[in-house]
Amino acid sequence: xxxxxxxxxxxxxxxxxxxxxxxxxxxxxxxxxxxxxxxxxxxxxxxxxxxxxxxxxxxxxxxxxxxxxxxxxxxxxxxxxxxxxxxxxxxxxxxxxxxxxxxxxxxxx
Numbered sequence: 001x002x003x004x005x006x007x008x009x010x011x012x013x014x015x016x017x018x019x020x021x022x023x024x025x026x027x028x029x030x031x032x033x034x035x036x037x038x039x040x041x042x043x044x045x046x047x048x049x050x051x052x053x054x055x056x057x058x059x060x061x062x063x064x065x066x067x068x069x070x071x072x073x074x075x076x077x078x079x080x081x082x083x084x085x086x087x088x089x090x091x092x093x094x095x096x097x098x099x100x101x102x103x104x105x106x107x108x109x
Contacts, residue, residue, distance in 0.1 A: 044093050049090050
């Protein structure tokens with residue numbers, strides 16, 4: 001089994017649900033860091049969903065408010081999120097072009 005440390009950047013997240021990461025059927029991953037940064041001069045709310053292999057969705061974060069020009073560390077300090085084979089993380093905000101997301105994860109192939 002090979003282990004890879006990866007980083008995914010999503011720029012200018014807006015109101016349309018956007019894929020942050022999708023894990024291949026032959027892999028699994030553990031998210032070890034997630035930062036969401038508000039790029040605007042006003043409060044924005046962000047939601048992050050996890051979709052499993054059977055297309056069932058659940059909120060990891062739901063309508064979390066981020067103050068202007070600040071960042072939220074959604075995964076930090078030893079916390080982890082397991083992303084199984086075939087699972088997908090998506091995210092959206094309540095304002096267009098409002099948020100950058102940086103996800104750090106370990107992928108096992």
